[in-house]
Amino acid sequence: MINNDTFQRFLFEELQIRGEWVRLGNSFQEATHALNYPLAIKSLLGQTIAASILLTGTLKFAGRLSIHARGQGPVSLLMAETTNRRHFRALAKWEGDIQPDLDLKGLLGDAQLAITIDPDKGARYQGIVPMEKDNITECLEHYFELSEQLDTHLLLGANDHACYGLLLQKLPDYRKIEDQDAWNRVVHLAKTMKHDELLNADNETLVTRLFHQEQVILYPSEPVAFECTCSEERSLSAIHSLGEEEALGILEQEAVIAMDCQFCGAAYRFSRSDIQKLFSLDPIQ
Numbered sequence: 001m002i003n004n005d006t007f008q009r010f011l012f013e014e015l016q017i018r019g020e021w022v023r024l025g026n027s028f029q030e031a032t033h034a035l036n037y038p039l040a041i042k043s044l045l046g047q048t049i050a051a052s053i054l055l056t057g058t059l060k061f062a063g064r065l066s067i068h069a070r071g072q073g074p075v076s077l078l079m080a081e082t083t084n085r086r087h088f089r090a091l092a093k094w095e096g097d098i099q100p101d102l103d104l105k106g107l108l109g110d111a112q113l114a115i116t117i118d119p120d121k122g123a124r125y126q127g128i129v130p131m132e133k134d135n136i137t138e139c140l141e142h143y144f145e146l147s148e149q150l151d152t153h154l155l156l157g158a159n160d161h162a163c164y165g166l167l168l169q170k171l172p173d174y175r176k177i178e179d180q181d182a183w184n185r186v187v188h189l190a191k192t193m194k195h196d197e198l199l200n201a202d203n204e205t206l207v208t209r210l211f212h213q214e215q216v217i218l219y220p221s222e223p224v225a226f227e228c229t230c231s232e233e234r235s236l237s238a239i240h241s242l243g244e245e246e247a248l249g250i251l252e253q254e255a256v257i258a259m260d261c262q263f264c265g266a267a268y269r270f271s272r273s274d275i276q277k278l279f280s281l282d283p284i285q
Helices: 026-032 039-058 104-108 136-147 172-176 182-191 195-199 203-210 232-242 244-253 272-280
Strands: 006-012 017-024 063-071 075-083 087-094 111-119 125-130 152-158 163-170 216-218 257-260 267-270
Touching: 006 039, 006 203, 017 026, 017 039, 017 182, 017 203, 026 039, 026 087, 039 063, 039 075, 039 087, 039 104, 039 136, 039 152, 039 163, 063 104, 075 104, 111 136, 125 136, 136 152, 152 182, 152 195, 163 182, 163 195, 203 216, 232 244, 232 257, 232 267, 232 272, 244 257, 244 272, 267 272
Parallel strands: none
Antiparallel strands: 006 017, 006 216, 017 163, 063 075, 063 111, 075 087, 111 125, 152 163, 257 267
16 A cells, blocks of 8 residues: 655665655645645646655754745746655646646746745755756755755656655765765666656665665655645734725625635635624733
């Protein structure tokens, strides 16, 4: 049975190479059901989600990591955000009809990719690279090359039902080992897996099948879940920031103030009595 919605680390101890694997099924559907994404966008969004989860594997503190792409093409925004607890959310915005065979350039046009690390405590970090490669996998590998200066190999994929990601990365002490062909060998083995096989592979089976000739330490798998941060309280806080006059002005035109979450599809509706009560209370913090 395929182990859906899990993240797992592994280590080639003698080769100074680390790895991570993630596969999402149910949580991917939860994250994308609110919007009727065209297949090309859903696939790209799935790859971005998988990448954001893989990149949180290096976080050693409470916080979140996000991948944002802003483009000039039909897709104006692509984003995925994951916390250190492997809870994620994601969103894409687009206009017009999207053909299923559109590639990265056709979807985003001229675009930039931003990776942001936002600790709960401490300074925020952001790295930005132009999206000049053929796919998001190569764009992220380019980011690693520029920012961390560590050789990194990624395999990302998605279809209408699931997404996956595999990350391989040299550790700083790789240069000290005798087997300097190890990196090329491990990457070559990873490339032998086909897209359909990766979509349907169980974590442990994948690692043991691919790298059965290497000594691999497989760490316990961790659950991954979709989690939206929207709430009625947050919606009321947003309305409060408008001010009472503007909020009541909206109700002169509309029966209720409607706020719909783009991430999960939750619908919040606030009547005149709700708004009057809101502003009769102490300001929301």
